[in-house]
Amino acid sequence: MKSNTEIYKNLKLLEDYGTYLIEWIKLKVQQANKKGVIVGISGGIDSALVACLAKKAFPENSLGITMPIGNSMKLDFDDIAKLQKLTKLEIINIDLTLSYDALAKTLDVKNKLAKANIKPRLRMASLYAMAQEKDYLVLGTDNLDEWYLGYFTKYGDGGVDLLPISYLTKSEVISLAQIYKVDKGIIEKKPSAGLWENQEDEKELGYSYSEVDLFLRKKQIDSQIATKIEKQHQMTEHKRQLASKPMDIVDFENKER
Numbered sequence: 001m002k003s004n005t006e007i008y009k010n011l012k013l014l015e016d017y018g019t020y021l022i023e024w025i026k027l028k029v030q031q032a033n034k035k036g037v038i039v040g041i042s043g044g045i046d047s048a049l050v051a052c053l054a055k056k057a058f059p060e061n062s063l064g065i066t067m068p069i070g071n072s073m074k075l076d077f078d079d080i081a082k083l084q085k086l087t088k089l090e091i092i093n094i095d096l097t098l099s100y101d102a103l104a105k106t107l108d109v110k111n112k113l114a115k116a117n118i119k120p121r122l123r124m125a126s127l128y129a130m131a132q133e134k135d136y137l138v139l140g141t142d143n144l145d146e147w148y149l150g151y152f153t154k155y156g157d158g159g160v161d162l163l164p165i166s167y168l169t170k171s172e173v174i175s176l177a178q179i180y181k182v183d184k185g186i187i188e189k190k191p192s193a194g195l196w197e198n199q200e201d202e203k204e205l206g207y208s209y210s211e212v213d214l215f216l217r218k219k220q221i222d223s224q225i226a227t228k229i230e231k232q233h234q235m236t237e238h239k240r241q242l243a244s245k246p247m248d249i250v251d252f253e254n255k256e257r
Helices: 004-031 045-057 077-087 097-107 112-116 118-134 144-149 170-179 201-205 209-216 223-235 249-254
Strands: 036-040 062-066 090-093 136-139
Touching: 004 036, 004 045, 004 136, 004 170, 036 045, 036 118, 045 062, 045 077, 045 136, 045 170, 062 077, 062 118, 077 090, 097 118, 112 118, 118 136, 144 170, 144 209, 144 223, 170 209, 209 223
Parallel strands: 036 062, 036 136, 062 090
Antiparallel strands: none
C-alpha cells in the first residue's frame, strides 16, 4: 500500500504533467500556425480530460463536438452537460445518424466490426471538416492503454493531429481527471468505444485496464494476461505507423540485383 507521501508525490507529478500538456498543446498549435483545437466529446473520461486540457490551453479558441449516431449517446448527455458546466467549453451537437445510415446502406457491409467502424471514421471526417473550417487542430482522446493495445479505429478515433494523453495509463487519466474536478459519474462510467449497444471495452478485450496499467508500468501481473496484452500490441502495430512505403527508386537502382 502506498504511503500518503507517495500518493502526494504521484498527484503532484500528475498535476505538473497536466500543466506541461497544456503548454505542449499551445506549442504544437503555434508550430502548425493554427488558431485553436477541437475535440470529439463522447461522455467518457478520456474525452472529458482532453476537453479540460483543450479549454485550459485555448480558453477562447477551443470547441467540443458530440456526434451521436442512433441511440449511441442517449445516456451520455447529462454527463456532457456537467462537463460543459465544469469546463465552460463550447460544445455543439452534430447528429450523424442519417449520414451513417445512408453510408452503411450504400456500402452494404456485412461484417459487424467493419460496419461499426464506419461510425468513428465518419466522426473523424466530421471533426476534420469543422477543424478546417475554424483553422484548428484535432485533439485525440486515446490513452496509453488504448494506444499500446491498438484499441482504436484506424483512421477513425486514431485519425487526429495531437494525442495529448497517449502517455497516461487509464488509472493516471482517472487521477488527473479527479484533480480537474471531473464529475464522479463520468469517472466511474464503464469504458466503451460505443461501436454497438452495451459494448464494454474490458469484456471485449478479455482483461481489465487495471491489468494493462500494471503491465505498462512494469508491475507483476498474471503471465497469461501479459502474453495476451503483448500479442494484442504486436497484432496492431500497423495502426501506430504511417502507411508503409516501398524502397525508394534511387535506393532500388543502387541496390545489388
